[in-house]
Amino acid sequence: MLAYVVQRVIAIVLMLVVVSIVTYVLFYAIPGDPARLTCGRSCTPELISQNRQALGLDRSITEQYGRFLHGLVAGRDYPDDSQLARTHPEFITHCDAPCLGYSPTRQTTVNNVLGRAAPVTLSLTLGAFVLWMLVGVGLGVLSAVRRGHIVDKLLLGVSLIGYSFPTFFVGLILYDIVSVKYGLLPSPGYVSLLQDPGGWFSGLLAPWITLALAYTALYVRLTRARMVDSLASDYVRTARAKGVRAHRVVLKHGLRASLPPIITLAGLDIAGILGATAITEQVFNLDGIGRTVIDAVKDADLPIIVVGVLIAATAVVVLNLVVDLLYAVVDPRIRYT
Numbered sequence: 001m002l003a004y005v006v007q008r009v010i011a012i013v014l015m016l017v018v019v020s021i022v023t024y025v026l027f028y029a030i031p032g033d034p035a036r037l038t039c040g041r042s043c044t045p046e047l048i049s050q051n052r053q054a055l056g057l058d059r060s061i062t063e064q065y066g067r068f069l070h071g072l073v074a075g076r077d078y079p080d081d082s083q084l085a086r087t088h089p090e091f092i093t094h095c096d097a098p099c100l101g102y103s104p105t106r107q108t109t110v111n112n113v114l115g116r117a118a119p120v121t122l123s124l125t126l127g128a129f130v131l132w133m134l135v136g137v138g139l140g141v142l143s144a145v146r147r148g149h150i151v152d153k154l155l156l157g158v159s160l161i162g163y164s165f166p167t168f169f170v171g172l173i174l175y176d177i178v179s180v181k182y183g184l185l186p187s188p189g190y191v192s193l194l195q196d197p198g199g200w201f202s203g204l205l206a207p208w209i210t211l212a213l214a215y216t217a218l219y220v221r222l223t224r225a226r227m228v229d230s231l232a233s234d235y236v237r238t239a240r241a242k243g244v245r246a247h248r249v250v251l252k253h254g255l256r257a258s259l260p261p262i263i264t265l266a267g268l269d270i271a272g273i274l275g276a277t278a279i280t281e282q283v284f285n286l287d288g289i290g291r292t293v294i295d296a297v298k299d300a301d302l303p304i305i306v307v308g309v310l311i312a313a314t315a316v317v318v319l320n321l322v323v324d325l326l327y328a329v330v331d332p333r334i335r336y337t
Contacts (some may be wrong), residue, residue: 001328008324012317017289018080019313020306022067024065027302028057034302047336052103054079056306071099078109101303103296110303113292114311120190121288127204129209136216137262140223141255145230153221163217165194167276171210171283179206190283207284211276233257257329267323271316274308 028034035052036043052058055078056067070076075097077085085092095102100110143155164217179185186202187317194201230236233256237247278290296304 110292132212136219144227159217
């Protein structure tokens with residue numbers, strides 16, 4: 001197992017290097033002058049030239065990428081000008097390792113921007129994930145156990161309706177009507193978990209429901225389908241014939257055998273959730289990574305866009321590794337060498 005993990009980690013690092021190269025080249029080698037995008041309508045030839053030099057855009061693509069990698073390992077100064085650092089150190093912005101770049105539109109490092117946005121997106125993602133897994137898998141098990149009954153039909157119908165609603169529509173309904181107009185849900189907003197756990201939970205409850213609704217509906221149907229097959233298996237009938245209690249048959253034998261495809265889908269969903277969180281953050285006015293990247297696209301803030309792509313790629317490859325390792329936990333027949 002350890003050898004397998006080491007091999008996968010090495011492969012992940014190499015893959016991320018390739019992704020970073022491709023992303024960096026695509027965004028920085030496109031037609032046009034990135035320095036022209038750093039000052040908006042106030043641009044003058046002199047200001048564009050200053051910004052180009054300050055951000056290192058006057059160097060070759062290979063040298064720019066090399067400096068980007070150096071910043072990840074050892075940090076970096078903006079502007080990267082040793083003479084200016086000696087004469088006017090107050091004009092230098094230092095970015096500690098791992099330095100992800102400098103945002104010219106926000107006049108600060110990408111680390112600072114994402115440092116403020118990451119807790120919001122992380123809280124939103126993990127809370128919604130726990131919600132849709134508990135509710136979706138739980139209702140899916142209930143639907144499979146009560147197959148053919150009114151409970152089963154009702155859950156399937158409600159899940160189909162929930163899956164049909166787009167995220168922005170659910171968010172607007174919960175925000176404008178349920179929360180603001182009738183006050184049935186706490187007012188949405190983000191408060192640090194360490195500062196106010198109660199405010200953190202209540203402020204993110206409506207965004208969690210919005211983000212989790214469509215996923216919950218999908219997991220209800222997937223879990224039900226897998227559980228129906230598992231409960232009809234020979235080993236389940238044998239366990240029942242031996243007098244094993246019903247809840248142990250359902251949870252230990254039926255649900256455990258149904259987990260591999262659910263885990264696979266869960267890993268893919270949480271890895272690719274950045275797009276859905278961007279919509280939810282826009283609706284509820286949450287300054288998370290998704291909304292930050294969307295604003296960066298509007299402002300043509302290339303450093304933030306590049307890092308946003310790298311974050312999404314990192315989430316996908318890392319969670320794929322986690323999913324593979326969880327297979328061995330839920331299915332003892334799987335061994336990695």
